[in-house]
Amino acid sequence: MEEHNEVEILRGSNIKQVVDEAGRPRVVFKEPEFPTCTFGRVIYALGGTTPTNFLRTLGIAFNDQGPIFDEAGATNVTGLYLIGDLVVGKKGGSIITAFNSAVHAMKRICVQDLPCNPRHIETKSM
Secondary structure: OOOOOOOOOOOOOOEEEEEEEOOEEEEEEOOOOOOOEEOOOOOOOOOOOOOHHHHHHOOOOEEOOEEOOOOOOEOOOOOOEOOHHHHOHHHOOOHHHHHHHHHHHHHHHHHHHOOOOHHHOOOOOO
16 A cells, blocks of 8 residues: 555654644654644554553543543544554453454444444435
8 A cells, every 4th residue: 555655654753743633633743854744544553552642642531451442442532443452451462353453443433433324324205
């Protein structure tokens, strides 16, 4: 996807702040070589530990175990889901856990959030 310019991967970048710009994420980076930019979507991917400070800046609620989310990965922030290593906590993750969490999130998004869902389509009686 990167080779076909379908996604832009900003390796070595660190997000300082994300702000809403007319419904799109405007990202401010810590490094000067990455200029502030507005994107259609942002996927924040990393390895290692849960990025607690970043998730808190997004408004995600926490408890003693970490970020709070439901069985589909939905957080208290509307439209924001946690998947992959972010949902396994201190017990560690696996590729199967990551894939399964993505499946659960996408099923929920398809059922509740997408406009193509029949629940979102108005029907007119004749």
